[in-house]
Amino acid sequence: xxxxxxxxxxxxTTTKKRQGHSAQNRFxxxxxxxxxxxxxxxxxxxxxxxxxxxxxxxxxxxxAVTPESTVWVGLKNYSDMIADKDVANSFMVxxxxxxxxxxxxxxxGLLLATIVNSKYLMGKNxxxxxxxxxxxxxxxxxxxxxxxxxxTNTGFINLGLxxxxxxxxxxxxxxxxxxxxxxxxxxxxxxxxxxxxxxxxQGVSKELYESAEIDGANGWQQYLYxxxxxxxxxxxxxxxxxxxxxxxxxxxxxVLKNGTGGPAxxxxxYNLYLYKNAFQYNLMGYGSAMAWVLFIxxxxxxxxxxxxxxxxxxxxxxxx
Amino acid sequence: xxxxxxVRSSMGVRRSDQINKILVTGFGLFIVLMFLAPLVYMxxxxxxxxxxxxxxxxxxxxxxxxxxxxxxxxxxxxxxxxTANGTKEMAxxxxxRTESEFIDPQNPVAxxxxxxxxxxxxxxxxxxxxxxxxxxxxxxxxxxPLLLRNTLIIALTGTFGAVVSAIIVAYGFAxxxxxGKDILFIILIGTIVLPVxxxxxxxxxxxxxxxxxxxxxxxxVPHFFAxxxxxxxxxxxxxxxxxxxxxxxxxxxxxxxxxxxxxxxxQSLPAVTAVSLFHFFFAWNDFxxxxxxxxxxxxxxxxxxxxxxxxxxxxxxxxxxQTGALITIILPVTIFFLAQRVFMQGIVFTGVEK
Numbered sequence: 001x002x003x004x005x006x007x008x009x010x011x012x013t014t015t016k017k018r019q020g021h022s023a024q025n026r027f028x029x030x031x032x033x034x035x036x037x038x039x040x041x042x043x044x045x046x047x048x049x050x051x052x053x054x055x056x057x058x059x060x061x062x063x064a065v066t067p068e069s070t071v072w073v074g075l076k077n078y079s080d081m082i083a084d085k086d087v088a089n090s091f092m093v094x095x096x097x098x099x100x101x102x103x104x105x106x107x108x109g110l111l112l113a114t115i116v117n118s119k120y121l122m123g124k125n126x127x128x129x130x131x132x133x134x135x136x137x138x139x140x141x142x143x144x145x146x147x148x149x150x151x152t153n154t155g156f157i158n159l160g161l162x163x164x165x166x167x168x169x170x171x172x173x174x175x176x177x178x179x180x181x182x183x184x185x186x187x188x189x190x191x192x193x194x195x196x197x198x199x200x201x202q203g204v205s206k207e208l209y210e211s212a213e214i215d216g217a218n219g220w221q222q223y224l225y226x227x228x229x230x231x232x233x234x235x236x237x238x239x240x241x242x243x244x245x246x247x248x249x250x251x252x253x254x255v256l257k258n259g260t261g262g263p264a265x266x267x268x269x270y271n272l273y274l275y276k277n278a279f280q281y282n283l284m285g286y287g288s289a290m291a292w293v294l295f296i297x298x299x300x301x302x303x304x305x306x307x308x309x310x311x312x313x314x315x316x317x318x319x320x
Numbered sequence: 321x322x323x324x325x326x327v328r329s330s331m332g333v334r335r336s337d338q339i340n341k342i343l344v345t346g347f348g349l350f351i352v353l354m355f356l357a358p359l360v361y362m363x364x365x366x367x368x369x370x371x372x373x374x375x376x377x378x379x380x381x382x383x384x385x386x387x388x389x390x391x392x393x394x395x396x397x398x399x400x401x402x403t404a405n406g407t408k409e410m411a412x413x414x415x416x417r418t419e420s421e422f423i424d425p426q427n428p429v430a431x432x433x434x435x436x437x438x439x440x441x442x443x444x445x446x447x448x449x450x451x452x453x454x455x456x457x458x459x460x461x462x463x464x465p466l467l468l469r470n471t472l473i474i475a476l477t478g479t480f481g482a483v484v485s486a487i488i489v490a491y492g493f494a495x496x497x498x499x500g501k502d503i504l505f506i507i508l509i510g511t512i513v514l515p516v517x518x519x520x521x522x523x524x525x526x527x528x529x530x531x532x533x534x535x536x537x538x539x540x541v542p543h544f545f546a547x548x549x550x551x552x553x554x555x556x557x558x559x560x561x562x563x564x565x566x567x568x569x570x571x572x573x574x575x576x577x578x579x580x581x582x583x584x585x586x587q588s589l590p591a592v593t594a595v596s597l598f599h600f601f602f603a604w605n606d607f608x609x610x611x612x613x614x615x616x617x618x619x620x621x622x623x624x625x626x627x628x629x630x631x632x633x634x635x636x637x638x639x640x641x642q643t644g645a646l647i648t649i650i651l652p653v654t655i656f657f658l659a660q661r662v663f664m665q666g667i668v669f670t671g672v673e674k
Binding site: 028034045046130133156241250291 | 337340341343344345347348351352355356357358359360361362365373376380381485488489491492493496497498499501504507508510511513514515516517518519520521522523524525526528542544545546551576601604605607608611612615623624627628631632635638641642644645648649652653656657660663664
């Protein structure tokens with residue numbers, strides 16, 4: 001008898017719980033969707049539909065000047081892209097820049113983060129602020145300032161080189177030196193990289209260093225065998241973001257050479273050439289094909305990022 | 321180990337710590353100098369005169385002008401002329417390849433003095449002469465008040481929309497569990513790296529069909545639908561707030577909007593500030609979108625496009641361009657120094673600034 005009552009009451013509580021659960025579920029779904037609705041709407045209108053439309057446009061010869069004569073051209077834009085020497089060049093420009101910029105930026109970013117993380121650094125906050133500050137200078141102004149620094153006659157870099165007897169190069173007008181120049185400009189604004197690497201370094205457990213110390217590892221060994229491996233997800237994440245950034249590169253190339261892509265096409269980055277096709281030559285169908293290829297490249301790199309590193313989200317001060 | 325030994329070795333450690341401190345801080349300062357050098361260049365170049373920009377003889381770093389001496393109503397350049405009584409600063413009246421005529425500024429009534437030799441080997445006399453009026457000229461030629469007004473309209477309204485929408489969406493992601501939420505979140509994160517170009521052409525055509533091109537609307541309205549960075553940062557912040565307060569408010573009958581407004585937001589001011597700053601700076605820096613949407617209407621240009629166009633027009637006048645750059649960076653750099661702590665915390669949260 002007593003057992004029966006218990007059984008019934010426990011059955012009742014389970015149903016109640018279940019009912020409570022599904023009511024809770026309905027409540028959560030309703031309110032969750034209400035709160036997500038601005039983003040869901042925006043995603044459809046400003047992201048998903050335009051991406052699909054870009055794909056459709058890429059099979060046409062759409063031009064903003066003569067939209068009435070738009071016809072379906074199939075894969076012609078894509079085959080034109082393969083034949084277009086400027087597209088091949090813009091890929092090469094992007095890759096050349098990335099090959100030079102990624103390792104140098106990473107090494108310099110690690111250097112900055114290591115300095116501001118060092119227990120020997122006095123006045124840490126001052127250094128963090130100053131190292132980060134150039135990242136806050138609007139990119140157009142930063143490009144103008146750094147172009148000045150690299151001026152062949154009055155720029156500090158060439159004045160410095162001449163003072164030790166080295167003739168400085170014509171940074172911005174040489175098809176070779178333009179890439180180091182762009183990388184140098186990038187190094188001036190590495191604040192974000194520094195801060196994320198620093199957060200990674202601070203997340204490494206102190207105990208690891210203490211036990212390494214007991215085992216007799218010196219500072220450099222600790223850095224090489226503890227710090228670097230443990231922050232490798234952060235490094236990998238940043239490298240991927242920088243590689244994607246190379247395919248999105250536009251502002252600095254535009255401001256330094258006024259959008260011409262010079263000298264001799266050396267700054268005709270993929271993205272700049274896309275912009276010129278779509279908005280200067282009014283070849284929006286062709287521009288759409290280029291945009292879709294860009295989308296696929298970035299998507300591939302992103303999937304690579306997601307699948308090869310599950311640990312790219314990090315928290316300050318090691319609290320997880 | 322004896323006590324004496326211990327003391328000695330700890331003193332040794334302390335001494336090597338001191339050396340390390342000096343080395344690391346010294347190297348850190350060296351990088352600080354390199355990082356500040358471009359700003360110094362911008363500042364001093366902006367103060368130079370046109371003449372100095374074309375003059376290869378002049379000492380390069382500081383703004384200098386040639387010193388002149390007024391003789392019979394004409395300004396004459398001073399040169400350092402070697403004479404029998406040592407080098408004298410004299411005003412050149414008539415240059416010549418084999419002999420030139422000079423006036424002695426100390427004794428102009430004595431009349432022209434002839435000096436034998438090629439005047440081109442003589443070093444000119446310079447004096448410090450910063451051209452503060454360059455600021456006025458660049459300010460006016462940039463039409464800076466107009467650029468600033470446009471930038472502020474775009475940045476402030478966009479920030480308002482970006483922050484409000486991100487708060488709402490982040491709250492949805494942080495506090496309500498339902499089927500499909502994880503997929504939606506992955507899609508949201510995926511849009512972080514999405515290049516604007518992938519959606520640009522159809523969006524541009526849409527905006528031009530509804531006559532939004534050459535207005536601020538394409539630069540503002542899309543930001544009212546929550547940006548992935550901002551949602552990501554705020555969601556992370558909301559998730560670490562204790563749920564007990566929400567639940568207590570829920571039992572008291574508050575609906576989720578009330579809870580968001582009265583319980584969540586008051587605890588989230590640092591994250592909201594960070595998101596506001598991010599969007600404000602993003603909008604301030606944005607060059608590509610205004611270039612595309614406002615290209616043919618210079619009255620609506622923000623600072624980024626205005627400065628680029630000024631740079632393109634005045635390629636031969638680096639001094640004015642540097643002054644222009646200086647004018648445009650004062651405000652963002654000042655805000656950064658005032659709010660840098662909030663800023664860097666926010667970057668750590670999202671991993672990357674937009």
